[in-house]
Amino acid sequence: MPVSPRGLAGAVAAAGALSSPYWLPKALITLRGKVFEKVNGPEGVTVPGGPVGPERFAELYAHPAADGRSKGAGLSDLFWYWLSPGPEVHQEHLEPGPRYEAVARTTAAVLAGRSADLSAAAARCAARVLDERVTGGAALLRLRDLMMPVWAEFFYELVFRGPCPPHARALIVANAEDVVDSLKNTRLRHMRRRERLTAFLLGKLAAGEVPHALPAELATPLERAHYLQGTFFNTAVVQMSEAMAHLLLALAQHQDVQRRVAARPDDDRYLGNVMNETLRMYPLFGIAHRITSADIDLGDGVGYPAGTVLCFDYPAYHATGYDHPEVFDPDRWELLSAKDAHHIPFGVAANRPCPAWRLAPLVMRAVTREVLRRFTLHSSVSHTRPIPHRAPCLLVARDRPLPRRRTTAVLAGMRIRDRWEDVGRSLLQLVLGTVMVLHARRLRPARTWFAAHDTQGRPLDALAPEARPDPRGRGPAPGGCPYRGR
Numbered sequence: 001m002p003v004s005p006r007g008l009a010g011a012v013a014a015a016g017a018l019s020s021p022y023w024l025p026k027a028l029i030t031l032r033g034k035v036f037e038k039v040n041g042p043e044g045v046t047v048p049g050g051p052v053g054p055e056r057f058a059e060l061y062a063h064p065a066a067d068g069r070s071k072g073a074g075l076s077d078l079f080w081y082w083l084s085p086g087p088e089v090h091q092e093h094l095e096p097g098p099r100y101e102a103v104a105r106t107t108a109a110v111l112a113g114r115s116a117d118l119s120a121a122a123a124r125c126a127a128r129v130l131d132e133r134v135t136g137g138a139a140l141l142r143l144r145d146l147m148m149p150v151w152a153e154f155f156y157e158l159v160f161r162g163p164c165p166p167h168a169r170a171l172i173v174a175n176a177e178d179v180v181d182s183l184k185n186t187r188l189r190h191m192r193r194r195e196r197l198t199a200f201l202l203g204k205l206a207a208g209e210v211p212h213a214l215p216a217e218l219a220t221p222l223e224r225a226h227y228l229q230g231t232f233f234n235t236a237v238v239q240m241s242e243a244m245a246h247l248l249l250a251l252a253q254h255q256d257v258q259r260r261v262a263a264r265p266d267d268d269r270y271l272g273n274v275m276n277e278t279l280r281m282y283p284l285f286g287i288a289h290r291i292t293s294a295d296i297d298l299g300d301g302v303g304y305p306a307g308t309v310l311c312f313d314y315p316a317y318h319a320t321g322y323d324h325p326e327v328f329d330p331d332r333w334e335l336l337s338a339k340d341a342h343h344i345p346f347g348v349a350a351n352r353p354c355p356a357w358r359l360a361p362l363v364m365r366a367v368t369r370e371v372l373r374r375f376t377l378h379s380s381v382s383h384t385r386p387i388p389h390r391a392p393c394l395l396v397a398r399d400r401p402l403p404r405r406r407t408t409a410v411l412a413g414m415r416i417r418d419r420w421e422d423v424g425r426s427l428l429q430l431v432l433g434t435v436m437v438l439h440a441r442r443l444r445p446a447r448t449w450f451a452a453h454d455t456q457g458r459p460l461d462a463l464a465p466e467a468r469p470d471p472r473g474r475g476p477a478p479g480g481c482p483y484r485g486r
């Protein structure tokens with residue numbers, strides 16, 4: 001039977017619409033990347049790439065001149081925008097110098113503790129939240145949402161050395177969710193939500209209820225509140241919740257691995273291998289950038305002038321140097337040492353690594369054991385590094401297993417919902433991402449700050465003229481890196 005042109009067009013449109021979950025999200029993500037590049041101007045130098053391949057990645061990252069953190073990169077404006085309020089006192093964004101040193105020392109002191117105490121505190125917080133959130137025999141929920149209150153309580157206890165009251169937990173979770181959702185472009189940022197936490201922290205400081213010595217270099221209560229907020233109630237809570245969402249989702253999708261971890265809860269080595277493999281495939285950082293403070297000469301004609309924006313691409317680096325890097329295989333770590341492999345989930349030791357390098361794996365182990373002691377995990381959603389769906393998962397109480405047919409049906413429904421949600425969400429991310437990138441470009445928070453302050457946070461008009469930076473010196477270099485989010 002002949003098909004009319006209208007009929008053919010209709011069939012093509014219907015096929016396109018029905019198959020859209022398989023191609024549209026990817027197309028929209030590529031388009032979002034292009035929009036961001038267009039708005040932000042030309043790219044910096046992405047490594048590994050060009051003359052610096054994976055074998056010289058770590059050497060360049062560790063170079064003493066790869067030490068500029070915020071000043072001079074277009075990308076800094078974006079991160080300052082998303083990590084507001086107080087990005088100028090966030091450890092991640094501080095330029096090297098006495099202020100950075102003092103802040104880094106304080107963070108290390110707050111995070112310090114006996115391993116047994118830290119693990120016990122994490123397990124206690126997890127137990128409380130699990131008892132509260134999963135009351136029946138089974139629950140369908142999003143792992144990131146489940147983990148946020150756990151880490152809100154845990155970091156509250158570390159900072160204030162006391163139990164976290166419910167209203168404080170709600171403020172911390174609202175703040176952390178707002179930061180991570182806006183970073184992932186799934187929601188516009190809501191500064192009021194974040195400022196409510198700032199007000200709470202100012203109250204704690206005024207009441208003398210912060211038992212740690214805070215850096216004298218942060219002179220005002222507001223700077224101190226912003227430091228606590230940015231480091232412990234934003235970065236710490238967000239990163240730990242995302243890392244746990246990745247780890248539990250990986251376990252939910254690899255039942256053999258999950259069974260092995262659950263059967264041998266004291267096998268630190270195997271769980272360590274699973275965490276290494278999870279953070280290899282799903283590093284929390286897409287890109288970390290540095291601005292070179294002096295010319296870099298790596299020899300063999302490879303070099304970068306001062307002011308270059310270097311963009312260290314974690315997923316690209318983690319995908320090199322392994323057999324079948326696309327396969328989730330914890331056993332590969334039986335023969336590999338994380339030290340010798342292309343594996344930097346917590347950054348590079350010589351250049352501002354994560355201060356929670358020791359703490360994070362320790363407390364993640366404790367929380368994972370608490371979850372697996374109670375539940376089996378099942379999920380059929382996609383698993384990508386940005387994890388914008390917050391990791392939907394079925395938790396089933398170990399003492400009340402579901403009939404197999406029921407689990408299969410739930411997983412089939414979950415897969416279909418995930419594909420269609422992906423379509424709507426990627427459209428939303430394109431729109432919200434563009435709005436926020438344009439807003440950040442208009443506000444230019446980092447550039448505005450450095451137009452009025454030196455790298456140690458001193459107002460320029462308070463400095464003697466000879467101490468002010470040379471206006472012809474290192475100014476904002478054009479461009480940043482391709483945005484890869486967290």
Ligand code: HEM
Nearest residue numbers: 091092231236239243284288345346347352354355356360
């Ligand atoms: C599994 C969880 C975590 C992972 C995978 C992670 C990963 C990283 C990475 C890769 C960097 C270095 C980025 C760069 O070179 O610019 C970093 C820096 C940082 N992280 Fe973490 N992080 C985690 C948890 C935490 C926690 C719990 C805190 C709590 C305070 C934290 C605070 C910071 C800070 C303040 C920096 C900046 C360090 C500096 O510039 O001196 N992170 N993190």
